[in-house]
Amino acid sequence: MTPTLTAASDIAAARLERIKPILACPTCRGDLTYATDAAMCAACDLQFPIRNGRIYFVDVPERSDELDRVKGFFKRLLGRYYHAIGINIVAPVYPFGYLRRVRRHLDPARQIVVDLGCGSHRIDDHMIGADIFDYDAVDVVCDLAALPFRSSGLDALVSVSVLEHVRDPKVVIAECKRCAKPGGLSMHLIPFLYPFHASPFDFHRYTHKGQEVLLDGWETVEQSNAAGPVTLMLICLIEFLSILLSFGHQKLKALINLMLCGLLFPIKFLDFPFVDRKSFMTLAPTIFIVGRKPAVRGPTP
């Protein structure tokens, strides 16, 4: 075993031990007890398997869409490099420094931060990955609408291009509010002007005002466009050409889309002067918001 692998598995084991005290049954929110291969709910008798250092609170669903299947294939093939190559370089969207933004408000090594819908990418070794699919970066396999965490147990919950894919983002935000400590944070990057992209589903878009309504009851700490007008034109061009050249064939469309991304991606870097500017939120492919859960004042009712 190489020292690198030992270090990685040690960090994974430490992460699991660190979150055990704040996990709870997603069905009844009862306390969990642990064996080496399962977590058990003392209250409702449910058992949640532990395999390869991750806890399965739900069964992993089947993948359902061509582009999603192609992306899923590359995610498994490239593992942690999928994000480095696929998202940071080849994707047609300006690379927003998400980790830098998170660290502006939080220290994941000292605070408990959950990355909702993390996929195959671990933003930070100390962050807890939660997803419905069991990618390498996932510690907790769960439904984002029924989080397996104790109430007021987390310092922050973050998500990157995830809330458009859940059936009811309000329910997920309500879960964030339940799980966040008073004064805890909720940070989300959500598309506004963006073509349909299934992963595995795509349901929602939010304007900057819509985000504030979604995070109703949270104090808005920060909000800005995470990609700009160059990205917007590039993603629309790629989607337009993929539709035009694929003649309604979904698999072909997914392949043409990936090919065009590979050819045209360098254009996205021209977005540099237009990103993180409030005036461009009205023309933003994606918007980043940081909300703070109000701290409790006076005696709890």
Ligand SMILES: [Zn+2]
């Ligand atoms: Zn239970």
